Amino acid sequence: MRQSAEVVLRLQVRNHPGVMSHVCGLFARRAFNVEGILCLPVGDATRSTILLLVHDDDRLDQMILQLRKLEDVLEINRAHDAREAFATVRPFLQ
Amino acid sequence: MKRTTGAELIVRLLERQGVTAIAGIPGGCNLPLYDALRASSIRHVLARHEQGAGFIAQGMARVTGQPAVCLGTSGPGATNLLTAIADAKLDSIPLVAITGQVPRAMIGTDAFQEIDTYGLTVPITKHNFLVRSAGELLEVVPEAFRIAASGRPGPVVIDVPKDVQNEGILIDGLPLPGRPDPLPLPRAEDVARAAAMIDAAERPVLLVGAGVIAAGACAALRCIVDKAALPSAATLLGLGALPYDHPRFLGMVGMHAARSTNLALEECDLLVGLGVRFDDRAIGKAAEFCPDARIIHVDIDASELGKIKEPTLAMRADVGATLRALAAAVAPATRPAWNRRIARLRAEHPLVMRAADDPLDPYGIIRHTAAMLSPDAIVTTDVGQHQMWAAQAFPCTRPRQWLTSGGLGTMGFGLPAAIGAALAAPGRTVVCFSGDGSLLMNLQELATAVEENVDVKIVLLNNAHLGLVRQHQELFFGGRYHASRFRTEPDFAAIARGFGARAWDLGDAADPRSTLARALAAPGPVLVNVPIDAAENVYPMVAPGGANREMIGGELHAAER
Numbered sequence: 001m002r003q004s005a006e007v008v009l010r011l012q013v014r015n016h017p018g019v020m021s022h023v024c025g026l027f028a029r030r031a032f033n034v035e036g037i038l039c040l041p042v043g044d045a046t047r048s049t050i051l052l053l054v055h056d057d058d059r060l061d062q063m064i065l066q067l068r069k070l071e072d073v074l075e076i077n078r079a080h081d082a083r084e085a086f087a088t089v090r091p092f093l094q
Numbered sequence: 095m096k097r098t099t100g101a102e103l104i105v106r107l108l109e110r111q112g113v114t115a116i117a118g119i120p121g122g123c124n125l126p127l128y129d130a131l132r133a134s135s136i137r138h139v140l141a142r143h144e145q146g147a148g149f150i151a152q153g154m155a156r157v158t159g160q161p162a163v164c165l166g167t168s169g170p171g172a173t174n175l176l177t178a179i180a181d182a183k184l185d186s187i188p189l190v191a192i193t194g195q196v197p198r199a200m201i202g203t204d205a206f207q208e209i210d211t212y213g214l215t216v217p218i219t220k221h222n223f224l225v226r227s228a229g230e231l232l233e234v235v236p237e238a239f240r241i242a243a244s245g246r247p248g249p250v251v252i253d254v255p256k257d258v259q260n261e262g263i264l265i266d267g268l269p270l271p272g273r274p275d276p277l278p279l280p281r282a283e284d285v286a287r288a289a290a291m292i293d294a295a296e297r298p299v300l301l302v303g304a305g306v307i308a309a310g311a312c313a314a315l316r317c318i319v320d321k322a323a324l325p326s327a328a329t330l331l332g333l334g335a336l337p338y339d340h341p342r343f344l345g346m347v348g349m350h351a352a353r354s355t356n357l358a359l360e361e362c363d364l365l366v367g368l369g370v371r372f373d374d375r376a377i378g379k380a381a382e383f384c385p386d387a388r389i390i391h392v393d394i395d396a397s398e399l400g401k402i403k404e405p406t407l408a409m410r411a412d413v414g415a416t417l418r419a420l421a422a423a424v425a426p427a428t429r430p431a432w433n434r435r436i437a438r439l440r441a442e443h444p445l446v447m448r449a450a451d452d453p454l455d456p457y458g459i460i461r462h463t464a465a466m467l468s469p470d471a472i473v474t475t476d477v478g479q480h481q482m483w484a485a486q487a488f489p490c491t492r493p494r495q496w497l498t499s500g501g502l503g504t505m506g507f508g509l510p511a512a513i514g515a516a517l518a519a520p521g522r523t524v525v526c527f528s529g530d531g532s533l534l535m536n537l538q539e540l541a542t543a544v545e546e547n548v549d550v551k552i553v554l555l556n557n558a559h560l561g562l563v564r565q566h567q568e569l570f571f572g573g574r575y576h577a578s579r580f581r582t583e584p585d586f587a588a589i590a591r592g593f594g595a596r597a598w599d600l601g602d603a604a605d606p607r608s609t610l611a612r613a614l615a616a617p618g619p620v621l622v623n624v625p626i627d628a629a630e631n632v633y634p635m636v637a638p639g640g641a642n643r644e645m646i647g648g649e650l651h652a653a654e655r
């Protein structure tokens with residue numbers, strides 16, 4: 001497997017108790033490590049935004065296609081601008 | 095405004111979806127739903143194990159193409175359903191499983207018969223719901239049917255806490271039934287490019303999968319196959335998309351294909367994958383499958399395109415619309431050289447069925463049974479050697495005639511699926527080819543079959559072994575047999591009679607042919623025990639992980655040519 005840079009995925013999801021297990025379960029089943037997760041409700045809290053920090057390896061395109069199939073995932077894109085979100089929270093986690 | 099309860103609401107919404115029969119088992123946490131079902135026009139089929147209920151519903155769904163429904167209670171009811179749900183996921187079958195759950199206030203307390211059905215079903219469903227109020231049902235039930243039937247079909251679970259079923263609610267109308275989403279159409283430029291690739295190919299082959307049947311695209315498939323003289327192979331789940339005797343049909347591809355089929359694919363210069371997912375049992379070692387071919391891959395599920403084989407042209411679209419457009423766009427052709435080459439491969443490397451006249455031979459019993467059935471009969475199988483022999487030898491003529499567990503390969507599928515098929519297609523005989531290992535996995539459903547008096551004929555290829563396991567141990571484990579032979583042999587005919595079914599044993603029959611004919615013509619559920627030589631293997635065989643060109647056995651000897 002190609003050793004690779006990290007990328008951030010931004011997911012718009014329905015906000016309910018099961019959505020995290022759908023998203024994280026997908027990564028776990030395909031043995032794809034998630035390096036970092038940030039999640040907050042947006043707007044009227046019927047939706048959330050999830051930022052996932054992941055390695056950009058050969059399987060990432062397939063992961064994105066699989067994520068798109070999840071009913072609770074409304075939108076997904078690569079978010080180059082969101083890298084610093086993880087830098088900002090890092091002090092709180094160390 | 096009308097006053098109702100969550101349970102009544104579920105039943106009304108199911109009726110509006112057009113559901114006419116449901117299979118399930120009641121228990122503490124779905125009793126309100128069962129109480130509401132009493133007053134419904136929906137026929138309830140009481141299974142004897144929830145896995146049976148799940149496969150009965152699958153049988154209905156596989157025959158009709160419409161979502162079918164199964165019910166289970168919380169805890170063990172839900173866990174027993176899991177195998178049938180997972181099976182539906184891997185074979186893309188529209189299934190809606192409704193489970194009872196402990197009351198909301200008790201969720202997370204390890205209450206009696208509490209299990210995390212939602213969590214357990216995340217990886218084996220297309221989508222799942224834990225319903226948190228009766229009002230949510232107005233959205234969730236139609237959504238479940240929409241999701242199950244849209245695009246690539248699949249199973250959906252609706253987990254409903256008991257107090258939500260009992261909850262009173264005022265409603266001022268019911269939502270529209272959930273219907274499948276509109277289908278994605280192929281892009282005109284892709285159709286043009288695909289047609290040009292097909293026209294330019296010297297040695298094209300179509301690979302037809304379950305997606306073609308799910309899309310109702312078999313007429314369009316025939317159109318293009320005939321117009322452009324395209325040799326076509328099918329996956330295990332694509333059988334029936336073309337009739338077995340169509341001159342361009344090559345049979346099943348893969349681990350137990352005829353040699354000529356795998357060899358034709360080996361030689362092709364263009365492979366057109368239609369509603370297929372390039373499963374390893376079909377394509378063998380992926381890197382060595384169709385080594386010289388450019389690939390066109392058409393599928394409605396974008397994540398299948400490029401997952402295993404990188405296509406030259408990927409088309410994410412409804413395969414029906416795509417085939418109709420392609421059939422119009424390709425040039426008429428006869429491909430004399432390639433079809434002559436195929437004919438030669440088929441003459442030199444056919445599927446060898448030596449003793450097919452003998453009703454106690456594996457191929458023989460399948461051929462004899464097929465010859466005695468009316469052409470509108472439906473076939474189900476269990477999993478093992480008998481399944482592969484049936485896939486090789488049963489003359490399928492129609493889509494949705496052949497029901498088998500492909501992706502999950504679930505022993506125990508055959509009998510309950512046959513019951514579901516018979517319920518969904520009254521007036522048609524359903525034959526279930528089973529093995530003595532598989533049949534025991536859902537044998538209890540014989541009681542259901544007798545109770546519903548369905549026209550199900552179990553043809554049991556009894557080798558007193560887990561035959562396919564024995565075959566793997568013989569071929570790949572140096573003949574070190576372990577745990578593949580049964581040391582006790584149940585009297586299956588007596589057992590079937592004990593359930594109230596009719597039964598015959600071809601082992602005792604003076605004239606097995608006429609006994610078989612009598613058994614298949616008898617009304618209601620029937621079991622026919624057929625003793626089979628335990629040393630029989632399914633050939634040819636590609637070793638797991640091997641390339642499809644490297645087949646073991648099944649050669650035609652020079653003297654037979």
Ligand SMILES: Cc1ncc(C[n+]2csc(CCOP(=O)(O)OP(=O)(O)O)c2C)c(N)n1
Binds near residue numbers: 555
């Ligand atoms: C539920 C389940 N357990 C185990 C297996 C593994 N398995 C595949 S084929 C087979 C043997 C099947 O035996 P039988 O039904 O008698 O059919 P035969 O191969 O003898 O025709 C087994 C154990 C399986 N496919 N499904």
